[in-house]
Amino acid sequence: MADSESQSRSTLPMAADDCAEVVRQRFAGRPAVPGQPEPDGEGFQVRRIEYGSDLYKALLELRQRVLRAPLGLSLWDENLTLESQQWHFAFLDTVGRPVACLTVVPLEGTRAKLRQMAVQPDCQGRGLGRQLLQAVEKVLKQDGFKTLELHARQSAVPFYEKSGYRVYGDIFQEVTIPHLKMARQLV
Secondary structure, eight states: OOOOOOOOOHOOOEEEEEEEEHHHHHHHOEEEETTOOOOOOEEEEEEEEEEESSSHHHHHHHIIIIIIGTTTTOOOSSSSSSGSSSSSEEETTSOOOEEEEEEEEESSTEEEEEEEEEEGGTTTTTSSHHHHHHHHHHHHTTTTOOOOEEEEEGGGHHHHHHOOOEEEEEEEEEEEEEEEEEEEEEE
């Protein structure tokens, strides 16, 4: 899943200050993802990552390596300032390095948009992306979100369909490649 910062900006209907307040209220004092304090069987752990931290910078590197570099694009050319109002989650390995990441944009009401999911290439196929997605969905559901939306790369649609997301709308171009809008109701 990938999208440009300008796309995020256009889908963020509330004022930046309002959005930042939602982030503070919903995640104040919660460094770990509730229900996931202990690592899985391989020593991996899902964590919420603070914007601007060293781990956040590592997430940017992971996103650049997995999502942008293969397209000949640079994440550093995008306006990343809005990410201060978004929530960043990661699957950390046994030494605390991010091997998978996902960003959440709170939208109006009980809606949120998932974006920028990436899994380290040598960790793909091990279920870490699915586990990260499930952990983040659990947090969002606990916080009262009911609808999750995303722009999926066409190649990632089967991954999201297996997790209950459904395609709506037509194929469109984003970051130079075909994407589809998808959504899921949290029940």
